[in-house]
Amino acid sequence: MKIIVLAKAVPEVRNVRLALKGGDIDRSDLNYIINEQDDYALEEALRQKEKNGGEVVVLTLGEEAGRKGITQMVRQCYAKGADRAIMALDASYGDWDDAVKARIASSIISSEGADIIIGGSQSFDTASSRFGPMVAELLDIPHATLITALRNEEGGRITVYRDLEQGVQEIVELALPCLVTVQTGINTPRYASLNKIIAATKKEIKSTSLTELQISAQQIEAWNRVRRVSVAFPTEKESNTLFLQGKPEEEAAQLVKLLGEKGLIQR
Amino acid sequence: MTEILVVAEQREGVLKDVSLENISLAREMAGNDGNVTVLAMGSGIKPVGERLSLTNADVVLIADDPHLKDYTYDAYRHVLKKVAEERRPDVIIGGHTSLGMDFFPGISVALDMGVATDCVRAVRNGGIVTVTRQLYGGKIDGEFSVEGACIITMRPGVCKPCSGGSVSPTPFAADFSDLKNRTSVRGYEKPPREDVDIEKAKIVVSVGRGIEKKENLPIFEELVNSLNGSVLAGSRPVIDSGWLPKGRQVGVSGKTVKPRLYLALGISGAIQHLSGMSGSDFIVAVNKDRDAPIFKVANVGVVDDIFKVVPAIVKELKNQAQAK
Ligand SMILES: Cc1cc2nc3c(=O)[nH]c(=O)nc-3n(C[C@H](O)[C@H](O)[C@H](O)COP(=O)(O)OP(=O)(O)OC[C@H]3O[C@@H](n4cnc5c(N)ncnc54)[C@H](O)[C@@H]3O)c2cc1C
Numbered sequence: 089m090k091i092i093v094l095a096k097a098v099p100e101v102r103n104v105r106l107a108l109k110g111g112d113i114d115r116s117d118l119n120y121i122i123n124e125q126d127d128y129a130l131e132e133a134l135r136q137k138e139k140n141g142g143e144v145v146v147l148t149l150g151e152e153a154g155r156k157g158i159t160q161m162v163r164q165c166y167a168k169g170a171d172r173a174i175m176a177l178d179a180s181y182g183d184w185d186d187a188v189k190a191r192i193a194s195s196i197i198s199s200e201g202a203d204i205i206i207g208g209s210q211s212f213d214t215a216s217s218r219f220g221p222m223v224a225e226l227l228d229i230p231h232a233t234l235i236t237a238l239r240n241e242e243g244g245r246i247t248v249y250r251d252l253e254q255g256v257q258e259i260v261e262l263a264l265p266c267l268v269t270v271q272t273g274i275n276t277p278r279y280a281s282l283n284k285i286i287a288a289t290k291k292e293i294k295s296t297s298l299t300e301l302q303i304s305a306q307q308i309e310a311w312n313r314v315r316r317v318s319v320a321f322p323t324e325k326e327s328n329t330l331f332l333q334g335k336p337e338e339e340a341a342q343l344v345k346l347l348g349e350k351g352l353i354q355r
Numbered sequence: 356m357t358e359i360l361v362v363a364e365q366r367e368g369v370l371k372d373v374s375l376e377n378i379s380l381a382r383e384m385a386g387n388d389g390n391v392t393v394l395a396m397g398s399g400i401k402p403v404g405e406r407l408s409l410t411n412a413d414v415v416l417i418a419d420d421p422h423l424k425d426y427t428y429d430a431y432r433h434v435l436k437k438v439a440e441e442r443r444p445d446v447i448i449g450g451h452t453s454l455g456m457d458f459f460p461g462i463s464v465a466l467d468m469g470v471a472t473d474c475v476r477a478v479r480n481g482g483i484v485t486v487t488r489q490l491y492g493g494k495i496d497g498e499f500s501v502e503g504a505c506i507i508t509m510r511p512g513v514c515k516p517c518s519g520g521s522v523s524p525t526p527f528a529a530d531f532s533d534l535k536n537r538t539s540v541r542g543y544e545k546p547p548r549e550d551v552d553i554e555k556a557k558i559v560v561s562v563g564r565g566i567e568k569k570e571n572l573p574i575f576e577e578l579v580n581s582l583n584g585s586v587l588a589g590s591r592p593v594i595d596s597g598w599l600p601k602g603r604q605v606g607v608s609g610k611t612v613k614p615r616l617y618l619a620l621g622i623s624g625a626i627q628h629l630s631g632m633s634g635s636d637f638i639v640a641v642n643k644d645r646d647a648p649i650f651k652v653a654n655v656g657v658v659d660d661i662f663k664v665v666p667a668i669v670k671e672l673k674n675q676a677q678a679k
């Protein structure tokens with residue numbers, strides 16, 4: 089079984105004050121981490137390999153300026169057990185619509201070939217949930233999104249559970265080759281030990297480029313339909329949030345008093 | 356003439372609210388002389404047609420066929436392709452739901468139209484659609500323009516439902532003889548019943564990834580014990596990690612709660628969480644990140660460490676109880 093994992097390195101912004109720069113956020117000081125759901129995707133791929141044998145190949149696209157962080161993410165994937173990785177970085181990546189990225193990815197995947205392609209159902213930074221199903225349509229293979237379980241069946245088929253609204257699960261069967269996007273909770277991703285991370289620094293990462301893929305600037309231009317106009321901090325809507333001040337004990341006292349006065353807690 | 360096509364969504368014959376919201380957006384985009392067509396797909400969906408007939412859409416197409424009993428990408432694509440060929444829409448509008456996430460990105464490739472998903476605002480001016488989307492977990496708003504005929508999916512709840520009207524539904528008969536369905540739905544599984552019904556509680560104490568590990572739960576259970584009528588719930592990562600049972604999950608893929616008091620402890624406030632609790636009467640958030648989106652819906656915010664604030668609240672409540 090050959091599995092390709094779609095893994096994206098995303099800037100870690102939790103507990104970070106963001107700054108804007110040139111129509112985008114300033115990423116220069118941010119750390120990159122593997123997109124949360126892609127970590128689950130990798131884990132699912134590794135488990136498939138452990139059960140059925142085969143190969144796990146990580147595919148990542150990203151901006152040239154993020155090379156260092158993206159390389160680190162790939163090393164983490166190696167440390168966890170990925171066999172190979174392909175990286176396609178480009179200086180213009182940040183200006184591309186997912187339709188462009190999906191076409192680049194599908195061109196790489198069709199020359200690689202795979203039984204299952206596993207990605208996340210949503211990336212944290214751009215959160216558009218578009219990439220996977222677009223790649224599937226381009227490759228002309230079936231897909232299922234938001235999966236919380238994957239089971240192999242006889243005769244080259246798999247059964248997956250899809251996470252619908254309100255905790256309802258949909259059970260779907262699909263034929264291989266196919267693409268699935270995972271939801272968090274499908275498994276518990278493993279940790280990579282420091283030893284393995286260090287060992288992974290020596291492992292080769294294959295780089296490819298638009299030139300090598302024979303994709304022209306004109307093609308990119310034609311595929312690039314959705315363009316970022318601007319980014320901004322959300323306008324604080326007449327925020328009537330009351331922020332309590334002081335030491336934790338003082339905040340707690342104010343809060344308990346306030347909730348008591350409003351009759352929200354019994355005193 | 357501007358043609359806007361709304362793909363309505365239904366489950367078990369019940370129309371989803373986002374469909375009505377999208378009709379109102381389509382009306383705006385179509386302008387005075389434009390046309391709004393609504394397409395609903397399913398099997399045995401007469402009630403859906405009836406509901407749509409009471410809206411201010413211009414045309415309601417009902418594709419009612421056993422092949423459409425469950426959503427499958429191939430059958431839906433088959434129908435939408437035919438409808439799009441006939442009606443040549445300038446914009447197709449769908450909902451950013453589990454169905455919408457599965458369906459629209461792929462069909463955008465098949466129809467060679469641009470697609471923008473999970474939009475919180477969309478306008479069409481001079482033939483160009485401009486949308487607003489939330490980025491970086493809600494910390495940044497991005498504005499995007501979409502070239503040419505396009506597909507957009509709207510976040511549920513961001514547009515008002517459409518006005519009333521009267522339009523008679525037209526059956527849309529699609530020939531399925533050349534359909535090759537590569538996926539099949541085997542069934543559905545409803546969530547198991549739980550010991551505690553978080554939807555009925557007056558006070559919901561909800562914990563997020565900020566609690567770090569299961570071993571820290573007792574700190575928050577103690578708060579629940581000192582607040583009469585409260586229950587413990589959590590965000591998705593807490594349930595994914597197995598720290599709390601599935602029935603305690605608040606959010607779009609869990610439960611929707613509207614208690615009198617909602618305490619969000621170490622929860623960032625991702626949209627999928629907010630949609631399950633923003634209807635609460637009173638919201639208190641404790642988070643050490645001042646920019647966490649949870650504070651946008653909170654009535655009271657505490658920018659501090661939950662491991663310091665929560666024990667202090669418990670202590671304060673105990674002091675008060677003793678003083679009585
Ligand atoms: C299709 C789909 C459906 C989803 N459904 C749901 C759903 O139903 N419910 C749901 O909740 N999520 C859902 N999610 C996931 C959602 O997108 C978020 O990932 C999730 O809500 C984040 O949970 P969190 O806020 O607990 O964690 P994080 O986003 O990691 O936030 C943790 C927060 O804790 C704060 N923190 C950390 N330590 C402390 C401390 N010591 N003191 C104070 N604050 C601290 C941090 O500042 C941070 O803001 C869904 C996602 C998708 C794609």
Ligand SMILES: Nc1ncnc2c1ncn2[C@@H]1O[C@H](COP(=O)(O)O)[C@@H](O)[C@H]1O
Nearest residue numbers: 094095149207208210211216217218219
């Ligand atoms: N640049 C990228 N490189 C590799 N995979 C990606 C990239 N962007 C998106 N993906 C995959 O597509 C999923 C959904 O992303 P998105 O459509 O951006 O929400 C992610 O979880 C990844 O698996």
